[in-house]
Amino acid sequence: MFSINQGWRYSVLDFIRKTGRTGLDYSSSVGRSGLFLLRAISGLPLSLDGLSLLATQIYKVGVLSLIIIVVSGLFIGMVLGLQGYNILIDYGSEQAVGQMVALTLVRELGPVVTALLFAGRAGSALTAEIGLMKATEQLSSMEMMGVDPLRRVIAPRLWAGFISMPILAIIFSSVGIFGGMLVSVDWLGVFEGAFWSNMQSSVDFSEDILNGLIKAVVFGLVCSWIAVFQGYDLVPTSEGIGIATTKTVVYSSLSVLSLDFLLTAVMFGGI
C-alpha cells in the first residue's frame, strides 16, 4: 500500500487531522450543552401539569436515592468518629471529635460524597432512561406530536436533580453527625455535652453550613446537567447508551472533585 516514507507522513497527517476533529467535536459539544442547559432551565412548564411532572421526577431522583444516601452517611459519620477519636486522644482533646465530624461533613464530605453517590445512583439512571427514550424514538415521536421534549422530558428531570441534591446533602450530613455521635459518645465514651457544645460553638452558619449548601447546589446543577445532556446527546444504540452512562459517572465525578477544590479555595482559602 504505502511505502515507509509515505506511511510515516500519512500517520502524522492523520494524527493532526484527528486532533483537529476531536477539538472541533469537543467545542461543538460544549456549545450545544450550554444552549441545551439554558433552554432546559427556562423550559419548565409552570402549570399544574408541569409541577406534577416535577414532583414525579423529584420522587424518582431524590426520594429513591435516600437509602444509599442515609446508609453511606451513617457509615462515613461512624468512621469519622472512630478515626477522629483515635487521633484526638493522643492530644487529650477527644472532646473535640464532635467539632471535627461536623465540620468535615458540612464543609466537604456532605456535598462531595452526596454528589458522587448522586451521579452514580440518579445520574446514570437519568442518562439511561433518556437515552432509551431516544433510541426507541420516543423523543422523536414527541417532537413530531408538537411537544417539545426539552420542556416535557428534560426540564423536569434537570430541575428535580437540582432541587434534590442540596436536600440530600443536608440529610447526608445530619445522618453522618448522628453516626459520629453513635461511635464517639455511645461507644467510645466521649462526654455528650462536650460533643454537642464543641460542635455548636465551632460550626458557623454562614461560613460552614451556607458554603456547604452552595457547594451542594453547584454540584446538583452540574451532575443533573451532565446526566440529562449525555442522555439527550448520545448515539441511539445500545452501545451508545452504555458509553453515555459511563461518561455521566466519570464526567460528574471529575467535575465535582475539581469544582470542589475551586470552591474550597474561594470559600475557605483566603483568596
Added chain:
Amino acid sequence: MKGIGSVEPYIEVQKISFLRGHRSIFNDLDLSIPKGKVTAIMGPSGIGKTTLLKLIGGQIKPSSGRVLIDGVDLNTLKRRELFEARAKMGMLFQSGALFSDLSVFENIAFPLRAHTKLPEDMIRDVVLMKLHAVGLRGAWDMMPSELSGGMTRRVALARAIALDPELIMYDEPFAGQDPIAMGVLVQLIRLLNDALGLTSVLVSHDIAEALSICDHAIIIADGRVIGAGSPAELKRNDSPLVKQFVNGLPDGPVPFHYPAGDYRMDLLG
C-alpha cells in the same frame, strides 16, 4: 413534477442536499407529494428514506434547499411555531415509539392533552373513537409492553391520527409484520386516508404492499429520484434501475457485490 398530474402538491422538496458526516445522502433532490393521496417513497435500504421523513417533519435541517409543507418552509419557523405546525402532522415510527411509561389510553390522550383544552370526558370519547378505528378499543388499559408488534403499530397509528392531522407519514409500516397484521395495516392506511381526507406519505421497501395501496410512487436511489408516477406507470418504466427495483432482481445496476478488489487476487494473494 412528472407524474402528479393536475393535483396540487402538499409537500414540495426543492433542491435538498443533506450530508451525514462526510457522506452525501441527498444531492439536489427534488420531489412533490400530491395532496389527498397516498404516496409511497421507495428505494433500497440505507438511501435515507427515514432521513427524508425527518427533513419533511423539520426534525433535521438540510444543508441546502428547502421543504415546503402546504407552502410553508418549516425551517424558517421559530421553535415554538414549529411545534405548533407539527400538530397538523402525524407520524408513525417504525418501532411505534409508544411512551413506555403510559398506558395505551394515555398514549393516545397525550397529544390531545398537549394541544387542546378538551374536558376529560371528551378526551375519553375521542381516544375510544380513535382506538375503535384501529380495532383496539378493547386494549385501552394495556401497557405498551403487553402489546404485540402489530398491535403496537396500530396503537401508534391511533395516536398519530388523534389530532386529525392533514398529513400522516409512515416509516416502514410493514417491516417485520406477519401477513395478517400487514393486511390490516394496508387496509387501515388506505381507509384512513380516504375517510379523513389526509395526505399520506409512506416510506417502504415492501414494493408489492406499497404499490398495492399507493396512488403515486417515487423511487429514490443514489440520492436522487429515479422514477415517479402511478404504480402502473412505474411498472411500465424502461429504466433498468427502476426495473430492477420494481421486480426485485438480485443483480442489475445495483450490483450484488459490494465494491471489492479482484476476487482471484484476494484468495491467491
